[in-house]
Amino acid sequence: MPGENTVAPEPLLTIQSRLEELALVWPWVEAQAEQYEISADSQFAIQLCLEEALSNIIRHGYGEQTRCAISIHCAQSGSHSLIFTVEDQAPPFDPLAYMVDDDAPAPASIEQLEVGGQGIRLLRKFAGKLDYQRIPNGNRLIICFPIRK
Amino acid sequence: MLIATEELADGITRVELDGRLDIAGAALVDLKMNLIAGSSTKLLIDLQKVTFLGSMGLRTIVVPGRSVKSRGGKVVIFAPTEMVESVLKTSGIDSVFPIHHDLATAIAALQ
Numbered sequence: 001m002p003g004e005n006t007v008a009p010e011p012l013l014t015i016q017s018r019l020e021e022l023a024l025v026w027p028w029v030e031a032q033a034e035q036y037e038i039s040a041d042s043q044f045a046i047q048l049c050l051e052e053a054l055s056n057i058i059r060h061g062y063g064e065q066t067r068c069a070i071s072i073h074c075a076q077s078g079s080h081s082l083i084f085t086v087e088d089q090a091p092p093f094d095p096l097a098y099m100v101d102d103d104a105p106a107p108a109s110i111e112q113l114e115v116g117g118q119g120i121r122l123l124r125k126f127a128g129k130l131d132y133q134r135i136p137n138g139n140r141l142i143i144c145f146p147i148r149k
Numbered sequence: 150m151l152i153a154t155e156e157l158a159d160g161i162t163r164v165e166l167d168g169r170l171d172i173a174g175a176a177l178v179d180l181k182m183n184l185i186a187g188s189s190t191k192l193l194i195d196l197q198k199v200t201f202l203g204s205m206g207l208r209t210i211v212v213p214g215r216s217v218k219s220r221g222g223k224v225v226i227f228a229p230t231e232m233v234e235s236v237l238k239t240s241g242i243d244s245v246f247p248i249h250h251d252l253a254t255a256i257a258a259l260q
Contacts (some may be wrong), residue, residue, distance in 0.1 A: 041232055
């Protein structure tokens with residue numbers, strides 16, 4: 001349940017498709033975390049997943065377009081989950097379709113260590129549950145986190 | 150995001166990062182990290198004050214670390230928090246740059 005005696009933060013945040021706009025996301029997540037009394041570790045996981053999802057949309061989905069909108073909506077589901085819904089109007093991209101071998105052996109050398117491509121691996125590891133939906137003219141990514149108190 | 154360096158005995162460079170290693174934080178320290186790595190062969194990356202680490206922050210560690218190792222040097226990561234360590238392990242970085250929580254052990258691993 002949301003904490004008492006607090007002003008509820010706006011459940012919807014809209015940013016433009018520029019990496020600088022991510023600076024708006026963190027205080028918004030902190031306000032949601034306070035509202036729903038989320039643990040520090042869960043807040044870390046939420047911020048990590050949103051950074052990876054949003055930066056992916058900005059850099060790869062929208063490419064050079066810097067004035068397109070991305071919306072992030074936060075809602076509680078039951079008493080144990082918090083759901084973040086990210087919507088964009090970029091070309092179709094399903095991050096869940098990208099196969100990440102979580103059981104792959106650790107890199108044996110520095111040459112084998114991937115510099116890029118870690119974002120989706122982190123998203124899959126730190127999100128409680130992920131779902132993707134293709135919507136008219138865009139994409140919807142639903143990221144669900146357990147609320148631990 | 151803050152960055153500070155300290156020269157320890159036996160040619161070890163300790164680089165201390167402090168703050169959020171997110172996209173904005175990584176951009177602030179990337180150049181300095183690469184400069185430090187360019188002149189070091191024993192690099193101790195101190196993460197104990199890093200409160201957040203994302204994939205762009207991983208690059209901040211991997212790219213200079215790769216530079217040091219390509220010249221035959223050694224790199225260790227020191228004292229990440231539990232969540233930061235989880236990010237490091239998910240990426241597999243820990244198999245190339247070992248993680249230590251005891252300073253003496255970290256220094257010994259660089260010898």
